[in-house]
Amino acid sequence: MSDTVVQSSAVDAVVGRAAGSGFSSSSLSDRMRALTALAAALEAARDELVAIAAAETHLTPARLSGEVTRTANQLRFFAEVVGDGGFLEAAIDHADPSTTPPRPDLRRMLRPLGVVAVFTASNFPFAFSVLGNDTASALAAGCPVVVKAHPGHPRLSERTAELAADALAAAGVSADAIGLVDGVDAGVELVRHPLVAAVAFTGSEHGGRALFEVASSRPDPIPFYGELGSINPVVVTEAAASEDAAGLAAGLLEVVARDAGQFCTKPGLVFAPADSGFGRAVHDALAGAAAHPLLTTGMTRAFEHRVGDLSARGDVAVARAGGDADGRPTVVSATVAAFLADPDALIAECFGPLTAIVSYASDDELRSALALLPNSLTATIRSAQGEDVSDLAAILAPRCGRLVFGGWPTGVATAWAQHHGGAWPATTGSQHTSVGASSLRRFLTPVAYQNAPEAVLPTALLDANPLRIPRREEGRLVLATDS
Template identity: 65%
Template sequence: MTGRHRVDAAAQVATDASPDVDRAVRAAAAAGVERTTRAERADWLRALADAVEAHRDELVALAHDETHLSEARLGGEVTRTAAQLRFFAGVIEEGSYLEATLDAPDASLTPPRPDLRRMLRPIGPVAVFAASNFPFAFSVLGNDTASALAAGAPVVVKAHPGHPELSRRVAAIGRDALAAAGGTADALQLVEGLDAGVALVGHPLVAAVGFTGSTRGGRALFDLATARPAPIPFYGELGSLNPVVVTEAAATADVAGIAAGLAGSFTRDGGQYCTKPGLVLVPADHGFEAALDDALAEVDGQRLLTDGMAVAFVDGVDRLGSLDGAEVVLPGRLADGAAPAAAATVVTVDAVTFAAGPESWLEECFGPLTVLVRYRGDDERDRAIATLEGSLTASIHHAPGEDVRDLADALGRIAGRLVFNGWPTGVAIAWAQHHGGGWPATTASVHTSVGATAIRRWLVPVAYQDAPAGVLPPELRDGNPLGIPRREDGTPKPGSRTA
């Protein structure tokens, strides 16, 4: 069977399995997004940001009803979502993300060098799986969608079942905003349902996938993406424990302050953050547990995003509490059957027991739970650190002037972001941000899902050799007519920020 016939056969399977998905993907692929200019797409992104903010009250009310998150938190998330959209408008206007590179011909080299010009281009239609815990910022018009549209890739979003009405409304607002900005509404599509998600990953016109969710669900889709006749990139953000190390000097200097910071971080919004500190190495006999108990005294239980998550949280507490050497210091609870609530829960274990069988301790428990690993001396601490898996973040609390270079080196091997004397729950939108890490935190540790280089996931390189001037994209033409940053004959050339 030829390659073309294999694609046709796969397309027929996708159509038969989910005609709604097939229609959505084909409409996105036909939208012509890859032929638009950076200036046009920047206008789209700003229009989407304006539209989300214009409907703020309506959308926050919908999200509150479906997720139980506070209106204040959701309002802040709308602001973040609009900021992300505008941020990527600026990223593509600046232009360095294209990695435009030119090498002039040189016949004196061995082998001779032709005229070579290279840049990144859109990968094609992108599937985005919305997250449960960020109904705006990592959902229909969230960071994955913003960065993909910025790259010139149309998007088919698989809505999260935890907030379906909100997803439909945001998609409708987004499609209207795209059309009003002179774009095409078909650049943004929405599909729903488990079967639709499977069909989406398997559709032959889908070129890449962005996913935020559970390790089990993400791994199943990752395997599907790589098992396709033509495998595609799967950028999954899955499970992360985000370990924290408190040095003995830090605990001696400010045990109450560090404990209060931990209490606020791991219980924030019910502990429903991918960056929640779920594992904390603390020095034994420094009063940390008592200080944390005091800090949690005023923390109320919170209803989780779905009833299923609340039940899974209790199961997770029971599982951890049954492990050898475990002690549940503050047991979680379900308040009542009508409105399940999860209370802040701390599980403790000594570092020797932890390091002897870490696998059972390294499974993420989504919700307001953290595990304290008590160590005696640096050797016990370091042996525990050596067992840790990939994480989005790792944090070090140290005393002023304390040398923590070895700790930073050890944690830097497993985490995508190192936090010093702070807490990881809060991911700034910035050029220097990295939100990624080794397995199981992500499926592609060299990439980020937050920050300017999140756009790199939806781009692939193309080199033009001895190309006629009329074939070249404007960004690669002689004289740099668009004024973007480029590398010419090995020398960086600044741009003039023109789209």
């Protein structure tokens, strides 16, 4: 039997178990119990999992332990979202024969799509991995999950999946609600599987595009929610640079060099005023920046290749932190004229500790450059206290999913108001987020019941509102305390 047939058979078995787990018909209390149990299991195994992750990823134990806490908090956050019940968007319009045309009894809510395929990320072996944000939000929506393990941390993925199965079973939920597959071919088979209803992906634009096309070319195309490339532009105003060039430079280098710059929200392109001292301050800060190993040797090779290509150009200057280690923090400097002549050279995302600084001499030059920016997950404006930057905000807001002021874009809080998305190439769908309460919406689809007998109605749509959830009734928002 060929390896391909074995792989396909293994994927089919895992997906079949997930689809048959019964999790799509789970109650809200079942989901809350499952999510909190997973959080507790993750924290209980912290030391064991951190040791495995440190060996596989080169990330420090302190960073990884903090990520375990973040991931457990994400799971509990989604349990809170489930308990609120508002995510169901329940609405009831009772029959009204006096309208034209006469209105039947209509009741609408969101229901789970079905099995969700989750592709994990390399740079967050906990928070965007087996029990990461995509898995947590899919489970909260009522969808069983099959995770495609990342090759950068396979042992960690396997052990986390084992702990998850035990935690679910102990919580009275089918252990098959979370499954795991491994390998490139298995990932493709997973997207093609007829029982998979949606895909969540975090990774490169190249890999995401390939899987996006697989999802779209199925006999029954399914939604593909991909978080892909992002340059995350930053604009430093003249007033801000005059006020604290050294502080801004140190802050920039800290977030660019942190964990070898392996963040999807790393600021990769900075526009700063020429002759402001900011560029010199960045180079001064670069001298003390430490190198950190990238996650894999393949990523290190790709990073050094990118640095080599930029170093060979005659229209930019490349400076690197001291030493001769691969993966050293790197700063590329260019003028607006060079950027306008070949914007693609600096717009291409570089995974690793590299950022490009483009110097502008006037507001007109800056606007000309900003007009060429692709869409990103974030954009940042660093301005002076009280400075009016509404014109910059108007330019940048349509080009990003999150507009940041007075800080840096790294660090994505899990919150009700969070949006982690953006138009292509940042994501495959700007109307959706992969972080925050509304990330559940990716894995839900509406269903309306017309003149349905009470016996077939979901609990969320019964007149008595036994779940005590907020609903729309005759168009009026009714809170649980009102019903």
